[in-house]
Structure formats: C-alpha cells, structure tokens
Amino acid sequence: MNTFPTHAATPKPPYYAVIFTSLKSEEPEGYNDTSERMLELVHQQEGFLGFESFRNEHGFGVTISYWRSLEEIKKWKQNDPHLWAQEQGKKRWYKSYKVRICKVEHDYSFDSE
Amino acid sequence: MNTFPTHAATPKPPYYAVIFTSLKSEEPEGYNDTSERMLELVHQQEGFLGFESFRNEHGFGVTISYWRSLEEIKKWKQNDPHLWAQEQGKKRWYKSYKVRICKVEHDYSFDSE
Numbered sequence: 001m002n003t004f005p006t007h008a009a010t011p012k013p014p015y016y017a018v019i020f021t022s023l024k025s026e027e028p029e030g031y032n033d034t035s036e037r038m039l040e041l042v043h044q045q046e047g048f049l050g051f052e053s054f055r056n057e058h059g060f061g062v063t064i065s066y067w068r069s070l071e072e073i074k075k076w077k078q079n080d081p082h083l084w085a086q087e088q089g090k091k092r093w094y095k096s097y098k099v100r101i102c103k104v105e106h107d108y109s110f111d112s113e
Numbered sequence: 114m115n116t117f118p119t120h121a122a123t124p125k126p127p128y129y130a131v132i133f134t135s136l137k138s139e140e141p142e143g144y145n146d147t148s149e150r151m152l153e154l155v156h157q158q159e160g161f162l163g164f165e166s167f168r169n170e171h172g173f174g175v176t177i178s179y180w181r182s183l184e185e186i187k188k189w190k191q192n193d194p195h196l197w198a199q200e201q202g203k204k205r206w207y208k209s210y211k212v213r214i215c216k217v218e219h220d221y222s223f224d225s226e
Contacts, residue, residue, distance in 0.1 A: 004171045007134050007211045017215055019130065019177060021120050021165060052134060052175060054167030058117045062165060064132060090223055098120045098222040102130055102215035109211040110203055
C-alpha cells in the first residue's frame with residue numbers, strides 16, 4: 001500500500017482535465033502558503049474530482065486537476081481567493097505558465113496487484 | 114533563457130493530449146534504455162506535437178504527450194517497438210499506470226518576459 005498520493009481516482013469518462021504547467025520564479029514569496037490554501041479550497045469546489053502535481057529541480061512543474069464539467073472549472077477560475085492567487089501568480093510566482101482545458105474522452109489503467 | 118525543456122510548444126486547439134501517470138517498480142531493469150529509445154521513436158511519429166515529463170521521489174510520474182489526432186495516437190500505440198515496450202512495462206517496470214486520452218479544447222498562457 002502506498003502512503004503517498006498516486007493516480008487520481010476519477011470516474012468513467014467523459015470528464016475534464018486542466019493541465020497547468022508552470023515555471024516558478026527563483027524566490028516566489030508567499031507561494032507555499034497560498035498554494036496550500038488553494039488546495040484546501042479546491043477540494044471544497046463542486047465538481048472537483050482530484051489532482052496530480054509534480055515539480056522538477058528546474059522549477060518547472062505541472063498540476064493536473066480533474067473536473068466533472070466545464071462550468072465547474074469556470075466557477076473555480078472565478079472564485080475570489082483563487083482570483084487573488086492568480087494575480088499573485090502573474091506578479092510574483094511564475095516566470096511563465098500554460099493552461100490547457102481538456103475533455104477526457106477515454107481512459108484505461110493497469111495495476112500489478 | 115532556459116536550457117531545460119519547459120512548456121511543450123503546441124499549436125492552436127483543438128489537438129489531443131495523452132496523460133500517462135505511472136508508479137515505477139523498485140528495480141525497473143532496462144527501463145532507462147527503452148525509455149530513451151521510445152523518446153527517439155515518438156519524435157519520428159506523424160502527428161506527435163511534443164511532451165512534458167515528471168517523476169517524483171516516490172517513483173510516481175506523469176508523461177503528457179500531445180498529438181494532432183486520435184488516429185495518430187492509435188498508430189503510436191500499435192508501433193512495434195512500442196508494443197514491446199508496453200509489454201515490458203506491464204511485466205517489469207510499472208506497479209500501476211493510467212492512461213487518459215483527452216481532447217484539448219482551449220488553452221492560454223502567460224509569459225513574464
């Protein structure tokens with residue numbers, strides 16, 4: 001049994017994925033606190049299904065969040081504390097980012113156990 | 114300027130993304146060589162647009178590859194050396210994996226420079 005998070009437990013497709021790649025600034029002041037707070041908040045959002053997140057030694061990372069619908073993705077984008085965090089992201093935390101909104105049409109998996 | 118790969122340079126949507134999350138075995142013999150070879154081969158595939166790849170300290174990782182069409186994703190899935198690699202993946206390299214086939218419907222980005 002794993003004690004760390006692995007594959008997000010998503011339902012049968014179709015559902016949606018937001019692929020957020022980002023390159024962090026060298027000194028992203030306040031990033032960790034806000035990041036934790038956003039994670040708490042997103043878990044309370046209607047339609048949020050789960051996420052997977054990675055960052056490499058160069059400060060480049062990806063967070064993939066999964067959603068039930070496009071409307072619920074939009075509501076999270078317009079959430080007040082999240083709007084503030086998005087502004088901070090542009091001003092302080094990220095050199096660059098890219099957001100891709102995707103419809104998951106098909107999935108399959110393998111488990112050796 | 115970055116000397117390491119960051120955001121894949123994808124065209125205007127729509128295009129496709131394959132989100133491959135995997136949990137590696139403790140001793141994945143032959144994994145690195147095959148992984149490098151697959152990376153060479155996939156770059157020669159028609160319709161391959163780019164990729165982003167990450168793995169954390171627990172052996173859990175994600176590779177997102179971007180494609181022009183579903184047909185071209187299928188062709189890569191059926192590529193002979195890749196079929197062999199997929200078999201090895203199940204036998205030796207991965208404890209578990211999940212593949213999500215997605216249509217990228219919309220994207221946007223930010224660059225501070």
